[in-house]
Amino acid sequence: MKAPGRTYPRRLLAGGVLLSVALPFVPLVLWAFSSRWFYPQPWPQAWGLRAWEYIFNTAGSQIIPGLMQSVWVAGLSALLAVALGLPAGRALGLYHFRGKQALAVLLTLPVVVPPLCVAMGLHLWFIRLGLTETLAGVVLIHSIFCLPYAVFVLWGVFANYDPDFEDQARSLGAGPWRTWYCITLPMVLPGVVVAGLFAFLLSWSQYLSTLIIGGGRVVTLPILLFALMGSGDRPVAAAVSLVFVLPALLILLISARCLGLRTATGVP
Amino acid sequence: MLKIPDSPQHIRTRPIRSTRQIAGLLGPAVVCVGLLFGGGVLLALLQGLGYLPGAGMADLSLVHFQRIFSDPDFMRSLGLTFYVAGVSTILAAAASVVLALGLNALAARSRWIHFIFQIPLTVPHLVIAVAVMFMLAPAGLFSRAAQTIGLIAGPQQFPLMVNDAYGIGIMATYIWKEVPFITLMVLAVLHNSGREFLEVGRTLKAGPWQRFRHITLPTILPGLAAASLIVFAYTFGAFEVPYLLGRTHPLLLPVRAYKKYSDVDLMARPEGIATGLIIALVVVLSALLAQAAARAARRRGGRP
Amino acid sequence: MGVLELIDLTVTHGATAVVENLDLAVDEGELFALLGPSGAGKTTLLKAVAGLHAPAAGEIRLDGSPLTDLPPEKRNVVMVFQKPLLFPFLNVAQNIAFGLRMQNLDSREQQRRIAEILELTQLEGLGRRRIDALSGGQQQRVSLARALVLQPALLLLDEPLSNLDANLRQQMRELIQDLQAATGITTLFVTHDQSEALMIAHRMGLLLEGRLRQVGPPRELFFEPVDRAVARFFGGRNFFSGYLEDGHLVTPAGRFRVPAGTANGRPLTATIRPEDIEVRASANGGLPGTIWRTSFEGSLTRLWVSCEDLELVALTPQRGCRRGQQVAVILPPEKLRIFPTDE
Numbered sequence: 001m002k003a004p005g006r007t008y009p010r011r012l013l014a015g016g017v018l019l020s021v022a023l024p025f026v027p028l029v030l031w032a033f034s035s036r037w038f039y040p041q042p043w044p045q046a047w048g049l050r051a052w053e054y055i056f057n058t059a060g061s062q063i064i065p066g067l068m069q070s071v072w073v074a075g076l077s078a079l080l081a082v083a084l085g086l087p088a089g090r091a092l093g094l095y096h097f098r099g100k101q102a103l104a105v106l107l108t109l110p111v112v113v114p115p116l117c118v119a120m121g122l123h124l125w126f127i128r129l130g131l132t133e134t135l136a137g138v139v140l141i142h143s144i145f146c147l148p149y150a151v152f153v154l155w156g157v158f159a160n161y162d163p164d165f166e167d168q169a170r171s172l173g174a175g176p177w178r179t180w181y182c183i184t185l186p187m188v189l190p191g192v193v194v195a196g197l198f199a200f201l202l203s204w205s206q207y208l209s210t211l212i213i214g215g216g217r218v219v220t221l222p223i224l225l226f227a228l229m230g231s232g233d234r235p236v237a238a239a240v241s242l243v244f245v246l247p248a249l250l251i252l253l254i255s256a257r258c259l260g261l262r263t264a265t266g267v268p
Numbered sequence: 269m270l271k272i273p274d275s276p277q278h279i280r281t282r283p284i285r286s287t288r289q290i291a292g293l294l295g296p297a298v299v300c301v302g303l304l305f306g307g308g309v310l311l312a313l314l315q316g317l318g319y320l321p322g323a324g325m326a327d328l329s330l331v332h333f334q335r336i337f338s339d340p341d342f343m344r345s346l347g348l349t350f351y352v353a354g355v356s357t358i359l360a361a362a363a364s365v366v367l368a369l370g371l372n373a374l375a376a377r378s379r380w381i382h383f384i385f386q387i388p389l390t391v392p393h394l395v396i397a398v399a400v401m402f403m404l405a406p407a408g409l410f411s412r413a414a415q416t417i418g419l420i421a422g423p424q425q426f427p428l429m430v431n432d433a434y435g436i437g438i439m440a441t442y443i444w445k446e447v448p449f450i451t452l453m454v455l456a457v458l459h460n461s462g463r464e465f466l467e468v469g470r471t472l473k474a475g476p477w478q479r480f481r482h483i484t485l486p487t488i489l490p491g492l493a494a495a496s497l498i499v500f501a502y503t504f505g506a507f508e509v510p511y512l513l514g515r516t517h518p519l520l521l522p523v524r525a526y527k528k529y530s531d532v533d534l535m536a537r538p539e540g541i542a543t544g545l546i547i548a549l550v551v552v553l554s555a556l557l558a559q560a561a562a563r564a565a566r567r568r569g570g571r572p
Numbered sequence: 573m574g575v576l577e578l579i580d581l582t583v584t585h586g587a588t589a590v591v592e593n594l595d596l597a598v599d600e601g602e603l604f605a606l607l608g609p610s611g612a613g614k615t616t617l618l619k620a621v622a623g624l625h626a627p628a629a630g631e632i633r634l635d636g637s638p639l640t641d642l643p644p645e646k647r648n649v650v651m652v653f654q655k656p657l658l659f660p661f662l663n664v665a666q667n668i669a670f671g672l673r674m675q676n677l678d679s680r681e682q683q684r685r686i687a688e689i690l691e692l693t694q695l696e697g698l699g700r701r702r703i704d705a706l707s708g709g710q711q712q713r714v715s716l717a718r719a720l721v722l723q724p725a726l727l728l729l730d731e732p733l734s735n736l737d738a739n740l741r742q743q744m745r746e747l748i749q750d751l752q753a754a755t756g757i758t759t760l761f762v763t764h765d766q767s768e769a770l771m772i773a774h775r776m777g778l779l780l781e782g783r784l785r786q787v788g789p790p791r792e793l794f795f796e797p798v799d800r801a802v803a804r805f806f807g808g809r810n811f812f813s814g815y816l817e818d819g820h821l822v823t824p825a826g827r828f829r830v831p832a833g834t835a836n837g838r839p840l841t842a843t844i845r846p847e848d849i850e851v852r853a854s855a856n857g858g859l860p861g862t863i864w865r866t867s868f869e870g871s872l873t874r875l876w877v878s879c880e881d882l883e884l885v886a887l888t889p890q891r892g893c894r895r896g897q898q899v900a901v902i903l904p905p906e907k908l909r910i911f912p913t914d915e
Binding site: 468471483 | 653
């Protein structure tokens with residue numbers, strides 16, 4: 001029940017939240033769409049699309065390849081995470097057996113320990129295996145945390161899934177594959193999609209682990225962004241930041257639609 | 269996020285048909301993670317303890333750790349990292365409590381506010397660090413605004429907030445990202461049990477301040493502690509933000525670890541790895557404490 | 573001490589009114605049951621008396637002084653909710669002490685009262701116990717103790733027995749009765765369970781569709797319903813209409829002598845409880861009829877009897893009644909209840 005006397009404080013709070021959330025995007029948008037902006041004017045002297053032209057049209061621009069690389073790495077990481085995570089989540093969610101607690105701990109650690117530590121440890125071994133400077137190597141290093149995260153999400157999905165539906169389908173004459181395809185998959189699909197999307201986001205945001213294992217050959221957007229910040233080209237850096245953040249916002253919208261605005265558990 | 273999912277009452281988990289079945293389902297994931305993560309940690313331990321067969325060092329020793337701990341720079345980095353992570357966590361937690369209470373009282377039903385609040389959760393830290401740089405740098409947006417209204421005469425007069433000694437820019441980034449996370453966790457607790465316990469409190473003659481102190485606070489404390497410890501663990505081990513916004517001396521621990529690891533001097537590598545292990549230790553300890561707090565939270569405020 | 577008056581009270585829940593223009597008085601030391609179907613908003617009414625919900629109109633008075641502007645913390649009324657709602661971060665004794673602490677009672681006095689109430693509610697020795705280590709019944713008792721220890725003028729109980737299984741319900745029922753008798757606190761409790769109300773209450777009221785249909789001792793509501801709705805609520809199944817003709821009620825079931833002063837000139841309905849109907853095998857005397865359905869319900873059997881102008885449902889301890897059997901049905905006139913036909 002909305003108490004009438006509460007409209008103003010509520011509007012104030014809503015406004016405050018909106019403002020705080022939008023604040024970081026202001027300088028990004030300003031810089032990305034500026035063509036001339038000198039101190040001390042608080043907004044650009046001239047607007048323009050120079051940065052975007054550079055990104056999309058210039059032959060020497062590494063941005064598009066970097067974007068594609070990011071998409072490949074994150075996409076493959078997500079696929080791997082879901083492919084391995086789906087059966088694991090099903091096992092953990094549907095059945096009860098001893099050692100679940102231990103497994104939970106085993107799966108929590110890789111998510112918690114910073115990628116830095118593990119990447120440094122694995123680096124030499126990856127060099128020996130020829131996995132450094134390869135897409136596969138980077139995907140593998142990302143899977144260290146993307147996979148357990150997906151397992152946890154899918155564990156939750158299957159814990160809420162009633163296997164009696166499958167029994168019912170079998171009893172009505174559906175074979176095991178048919179049951180999986182027509183009954184199980186549609187029912188867990190939203191959760192699977194969310195698991196995949198968040199694994200994608202986790203991999204998408206990675207910088208250091210990609211840098212260490214990718215060795216400068218696998219160049220993703222965050223690596224480019226750092227380089228741009230170092231070079232001082234603010235408009236392009238801002239534009240790339242916006243491109244970089246776009247999937248995150250899209251994924252939020254999609255998962256909100258999928259789960260009905262339920263809380264996202266947060267991705268670094 | 270770290271909690272083991274429970275099946276609702278009407279769904280019972282089934283007993284396993286065979287170990288092979290479970291092994292088949294869990295196997296690939298467990299093997300993958302076990303090999304990569306376990307292997308990574310093991311190798312890091314070995315290298316940190318001096319085992320480097322390629323360079324002729326095949327004995328385990330604590331020399332790298334000794335060198336680290338006797339280096340005053342390391343201690344300075346360690347202290348600074350604790351400070352940055354700790355202070356940003358505490359500030360974020362305090363702001364979150366106020367925000368959560370406010371949201372609960374004023375906008376408990378508003379889906380829009382909750383949705384907007386989730387945006388910071390998915391935005392990568394790096395983007396915010398870039399934005400903070402653009403806003404708080406000496407020639408940044410705030411400085412320009414200040415000059416325009418006449419508060420300062422030039423960029424030199426703007427207080428140093430990025431690449432500074434106090435890590436202000438870093439903390440601002442963390443606070444922006446983590447306040448929504450903690451707030452949502454606290455809100456979850458308040459939604460679950462808040463209203464009913466408050467009504468009981470009122471009928472048992474507790475005034476508004478008493479209700480806050482004796483009911484609301486104890487109820488949210490475990491959940492708040494769990495969320496804060498998770499935040500601390502993350503900010504302690506994060507690399508990108510201090511790399512961009514931190515000072516060159518003293519370095520925050522994760523940056524120092526990487527710098528040592530990628531140093532031209534091959535002897536510095538194991539020190540980098542050892543530093544990484546120390547970071548991992550602190551982070552894991554925080555996470556374990558967070559688990560314990562989360563368990564306490566579920567026992568306490570979860571189901572009235 | 574502890575006289576409650578509800579005067580012309582209207583309470584809304586959202587857009588709908590759960591009670592309208594309600595008048596009720598509960599006497600000192602009375603255990604009053606407010607009975608009504610689930611979801612009828614009885615909890616909302618209770619919350620209004622407790623101060624947790626503002627009434628739309630009307631007055632609530634305790635011992636003559638109005639409660640309307642007092643927040644719940646300041647009213648001498650304590651409400652016990654349907655769920656025990658024990659604070660999980662406090663142990664048993666601390667939970668019980670909560671209200672006393674809020675009132676800054678001297679700690680020695682607190683200890684004394686807690687010890688007293690622990691004994692009264694059969695919770696001795698459990699003071700240090702943690703909440704999650706208690707059984708359902710124990711939790712309910714702690715919840716009661718927590719309220720009683722404050723010695724309020726009025727105690728409000730919201731469906732205290734609904735969450736308990738049959739066994740526990742019996743124990744709690746007795747406990748509530750004993751506690752109420754021992755402490756003499758005026759108690760208002762709401763429930764949807766008739767048997768509960770019938771068993772414990774000194775007086776009870778039936779709340780249907782926002783209005784109090786009848787108030788009185790349990791026997792009265794059960795055996796002397798004032799209208800069809802009340803009768804139906806308590807299991808009445810047999811209703812037939814009739815008209816008055818010099819001191820007799822003429823119905824399809826026969827002519828019955830009625831007491832003088834029974835309302836004249838209005839359409840009347842008569843009802844008789846199923847267990848009051850006598851069913852005899854032979855057809856001399858009484859109304860002839862055929863059993864067309866039976867239902868074995870344990871110690872009693874329910875019979876659906878079709879008479880010439882009338883359908884009746886009877887509950888009989890007799891065994892061996894069968895479908896198709898011809899019987900004679902006798903309606904003792906003193907068991908008949910007559911009231912004006914309402915819409």
